[in-house]
Amino acid sequence: MGSSAPEPLLVMRGIVKQFPGVRALDGVDLDVRPGEVHCLLGQNGAGKSTLIKVLAGAHQPDAGEIVFAGAPVRLAGPTAAMRAGIATIYQELDLVDGLSVAENIFLGHEKATFGFTRRGDAERSARELLGRLGHAEIPPRREVGRLPAAGKQVVSMARALSHDARLIVMDEPSAALAHDEVDNLFRIIRELTGAGVAVVYISHRLEEIRQIGDRVTVLKDGRAVAAGLPARTTSTGEIVSLMTGRDVEYVFPERSEEPRGDRPEILRVESLTLPGSFEDVSFTVRAGEIVGLAGLVGSGRSEILETVYGARRPARGRVLVDGRPVRPGDTGAAVRRGMGMAPEERKSQALLPAGTVAANISVAGLSRYASFGWLSRRRELADVRRQIEALDIRPPDPGRPVVTLSGGNQQKVVLARWLLGTAELRLLILDEPTRGVDVGARAELYALIRGLAGRGIGVLLVSSEVPEVLGLADRVLVVREGRVVHTGAARDLDEAAVLNMIMEGSAL
Amino acid sequence: MTKTRHSGGTTPQAPRKGAGPNERGGALVSLTRKAGNGAPAGVGEIRHLGLVAALVLLCAAGLITEPENFATSGNAVGVLVLAATIGVISVGQTFVIIGGGIDLSVGSVMALASVWATTVATQSYGPAVMAMCAILVGTGSGVVTGLLISYGRMVPFIATLAMLVAARGLAQRMSDRRTQLIRPENDAIEALSTTKLLGLPLLVYIFAAVAVAGWLLLNRTTFGRRTFAVGGNREAARLAGIDVRRHTLLLYALSGFCCGIAAIIIMALTTTGSSTHGDLYELDAIAAVIIGGTLLTGGRGTITGSILGVLIFTLITNLFILNGLQTSDQLIAKGVIIVIAVLLQRRGLRSPA
Numbered sequence: 001m002g003s004s005a006p007e008p009l010l011v012m013r014g015i016v017k018q019f020p021g022v023r024a025l026d027g028v029d030l031d032v033r034p035g036e037v038h039c040l041l042g043q044n045g046a047g048k049s050t051l052i053k054v055l056a057g058a059h060q061p062d063a064g065e066i067v068f069a070g071a072p073v074r075l076a077g078p079t080a081a082m083r084a085g086i087a088t089i090y091q092e093l094d095l096v097d098g099l100s101v102a103e104n105i106f107l108g109h110e111k112a113t114f115g116f117t118r119r120g121d122a123e124r125s126a127r128e129l130l131g132r133l134g135h136a137e138i139p140p141r142r143e144v145g146r147l148p149a150a151g152k153q154v155v156s157m158a159r160a161l162s163h164d165a166r167l168i169v170m171d172e173p174s175a176a177l178a179h180d181e182v183d184n185l186f187r188i189i190r191e192l193t194g195a196g197v198a199v200v201y202i203s204h205r206l207e208e209i210r211q212i213g214d215r216v217t218v219l220k221d222g223r224a225v226a227a228g229l230p231a232r233t234t235s236t237g238e239i240v241s242l243m244t245g246r247d248v249e250y251v252f253p254e255r256s257e258e259p260r261g262d263r264p265e266i267l268r269v270e271s272l273t274l275p276g277s278f279e280d281v282s283f284t285v286r287a288g289e290i291v292g293l294a295g296l297v298g299s300g301r302s303e304i305l306e307t308v309y310g311a312r313r314p315a316r317g318r319v320l321v322d323g324r325p326v327r328p329g330d331t332g333a334a335v336r337r338g339m340g341m342a343p344e345e346r347k348s349q350a351l352l353p354a355g356t357v358a359a360n361i362s363v364a365g366l367s368r369y370a371s372f373g374w375l376s377r378r379r380e381l382a383d384v385r386r387q388i389e390a391l392d393i394r395p396p397d398p399g400r401p402v403v404t405l406s407g408g409n410q411q412k413v414v415l416a417r418w419l420l421g422t423a424e425l426r427l428l429i430l431d432e433p434t435r436g437v438d439v440g441a442r443a444e445l446y447a448l449i450r451g452l453a454g455r456g457i458g459v460l461l462v463s464s465e466v467p468e469v470l471g472l473a474d475r476v477l478v479v480r481e482g483r484v485v486h487t488g489a490a491r492d493l494d495e496a497a498v499l500n501m502i503m504e505g506s507a508l
Numbered sequence: 509m510t511k512t513r514h515s516g517g518t519t520p521q522a523p524r525k526g527a528g529p530n531e532r533g534g535a536l537v538s539l540t541r542k543a544g545n546g547a548p549a550g551v552g553e554i555r556h557l558g559l560v561a562a563l564v565l566l567c568a569a570g571l572i573t574e575p576e577n578f579a580t581s582g583n584a585v586g587v588l589v590l591a592a593t594i595g596v597i598s599v600g601q602t603f604v605i606i607g608g609g610i611d612l613s614v615g616s617v618m619a620l621a622s623v624w625a626t627t628v629a630t631q632s633y634g635p636a637v638m639a640m641c642a643i644l645v646g647t648g649s650g651v652v653t654g655l656l657i658s659y660g661r662m663v664p665f666i667a668t669l670a671m672l673v674a675a676r677g678l679a680q681r682m683s684d685r686r687t688q689l690i691r692p693e694n695d696a697i698e699a700l701s702t703t704k705l706l707g708l709p710l711l712v713y714i715f716a717a718v719a720v721a722g723w724l725l726l727n728r729t730t731f732g733r734r735t736f737a738v739g740g741n742r743e744a745a746r747l748a749g750i751d752v753r754r755h756t757l758l759l760y761a762l763s764g765f766c767c768g769i770a771a772i773i774i775m776a777l778t779t780t781g782s783s784t785h786g787d788l789y790e791l792d793a794i795a796a797v798i799i800g801g802t803l804l805t806g807g808r809g810t811i812t813g814s815i816l817g818v819l820i821f822t823l824i825t826n827l828f829i830l831n832g833l834q835t836s837d838q839l840i841a842k843g844v845i846i847v848i849a850v851l852l853q854r855r856g857l858r859s860p861a
Binding site for chain 1: 728
């Protein structure tokens with residue numbers, strides 16, 4: 001791009017977005033020039049997704065102003081953003097698999113006369129757009145569901161172009177692509193920017209940012225901590241240190257520094273493999289030990305947990321609890337052997353949304369209160385009340401619908417589910433235990449998890465937030481692209497070192 | 509009188525937005541009440557109140573339009589008898605729907621069970637074996653659809669649609685499309701409708717027993733609680749260690765079991781087994797369950813509501829017959845009732861706690 005620093009295409013000033021319990025954006029500034037690739041960097045929870053949703057018109061900011069092409073705009077909805085000339089390509093491509101390429105490109109603004117679509121017209125325009133993107137070989141009539149991931153992405157971009165977009169936001173566009181496809185993506189991006197289109201590019205791979213980016217803005221805790229850094233010359237160390245060192249203090253309970261080597265082994269995982277997700281993963285968890293997995297979304301970390309728990313069936317390898325193998329791919333067997341899990345997506349994987357707090361707590365341990373299937377509701381409720389008190393679930397009302405609780409209290413409900421019969425719980429598996437939980441409740445959860453480990457329960461934990469893994473776990477496994485690349489004591493690691501390991505691309 | 513069919517092809521609509529916080533299924537409501545602590549009043553109870561009010565209104569309409577015929581004990585008994593067959597089927601259907609499925613095959617399976625139980629061969633073993641046969645055939649059909657759905661991973665709508673068609677065909681083939689009379693030596697079956705205890709035919713007691721057993725199973729056992737879990741969030745149930753597939757299989761087996769019992773009732777009422785029994789009963793049963801407040805998407809529902817739904821439908825039929833009105837008007841009225849019931853429930857779900 002030119003050195004004359006042209007008039008910016010997009011200026012965002014002091015954007016604030018407040019969610020219940022979380023200030024996702026705390027006064028973000030961003031300016032993007034025409035024809036540049038502007039990279040957004042930041043850890044999970046730094047506010048990247050919220051920011052691009054504001055740009056896409058999906059979220060309304062609580063404060064701040066957006067100036068686009070020299071005029072203040074209000075992006076009241078996705079259509080308004082499109083009309084203004086801002087297109088967003090999400091990580092999960094929002095294409096309709098059952099429609100053709102051309103139909104997808106013009107979805108929502110079909111070429112039609114009196115409601116009758118002009119298919120020939122649409123197909124001609126689609127062919128032209130695809131040609132501009134260097135993919136004239138994609139037939140406009142092909143059903144989108146039958147295209148490979150890279151092809152779908154091209155269709156998404158063609159859709160953006162069909163709106164005459166002047167700014168295209170790409171959320172981790174390379175995540176679903178193979179290596180040579182990434183090269184093609186970059187070629188397309190260069191053609192777009194050559195024609196004056198600006199691109200906001202989000203990626204975790206620093207290597208890519210060096211290759212394609214012009215300038216970098218780093219987000220941390222809802223603020224831009226650095227804006228407009230040169231993408232090619234800023235050192236990795238500087239970027240990593242900008243992304244870390246947060247303002248929010250993590251309150252971790254004191255570690256009890258006792259040697260744990262002599263404790264009995266609860267979990268042993270032997271060369272577990274799930275093709276396409278992870279390869280040859282082996283590790284152990286001892287009684288009272290907290291083992292943390294650090295890795296990016298898509299690194300295979302959640303799949304490892306789910307496979308250990310029996311929610312997925314591995315192709316190879318074994319899982320042993322107390323030295324005896326657990327039947328693979330059977331969550332019931334895992335629970336009977338003393339495992340419990342708080343999954344990543346609390347709402348879709350853990351909670352019974354129609355149920356009360358009590359029903360949600362007792363669901364996994366019902367047989368404990370039953371003789372020949374007949375429930376003793378008195379004993380059930382007594383135990384539920386005991387757990388509500390022990391975990392300080394608020395409000396302490398077993399009859400309350402679980403969906404009315406805050407995120408932190410919902411997470412406590414999920415934990416309480418596995419604590420009803422503490423004698424039986426051997427291993428607690430936690431995937432993102434503090435997602436959607438505000439800072440105060442986090443500290444409580446940390447103390448709770450540490451307390452459980454203190455009682456001899458083994459804990460296996462995944463978190464996107466590196467400080468959380470380092471602060472809670474005794475031992476850390478770093479996972480990258482389906483492989484454990486490092487195992488070590490948490491006290492020997494710091495955030496920058498772990499980030500370096502999990503983000504290290506092939507070239508860095 | 510039992511030949512009156514009470515519904516047309518009105519397909520009930522599922523309430524779409526059902527995730528209201530202040531609304532629960534029966535088991536959870538009762539747990540709430542016990543829990544107390546100022547929990548918001550369950551909409552479940554209010555809704556039952558609405559159903560009861562609808563019943564009262566229908567009775568008032570009966571008293572006004574046909575004062576000398578409606579308020580007789582004979583008519584009241586008639587309504588209960590008329591409700592028994594669909595009622596028993598609806599209990600099984602309630603379980604399936606709360607568990608996140610649907611069973612379209614109930615009417616056909618009942619017909620098949622009635623035909624199988626009245627074949628010459630079966631009848632030669634006497635009434636007890638006939639009844640056993642009906643129950644076994646019903647449960648067996650339920651196990652087949654259940655296997656297709658749980659282990660064969662078929663969509664419930666399609667698997668039970670296949671059973672609906674196939675069971676009806678098998679019933680026709682077994683009976684050669686002829687109505688099979690129950691032989692005089694097996695009139696113990698018929699006695700279920702003719703013998704009265706405290707003024708009520710025995711089959712009304714069967715209906716009541718199935719309803720009570722269903723209520724207990726849903727609200728007082730691990731099976732019932734897991735049914736809510738499986739229907740409310742299948743993935744969460746699986747991750748809580750519940751064997752979702754086995755549970756799904758059992759739900760359809762239970763529905764088939766209820767169809768077997770319904771077959772005994774229809775045999776008692778008509779003294780026949782026929783491949784034409786139970787035509788479109790699946791729609792009546794589903795409509796009754798939906799009117800009763802069970803979510804078509806699963807996870808929420810009550811047996812009490814379903815029974816009230818069945819009684820409302822039966823009462824409408826009864827009123828229209830007493831007043832000598834057209835069957836067509838009766839169908840229209842039922843369609844309207846379904847829509848109103850679902851609209852009212854949706855409003856109930858949206859109102860704040």
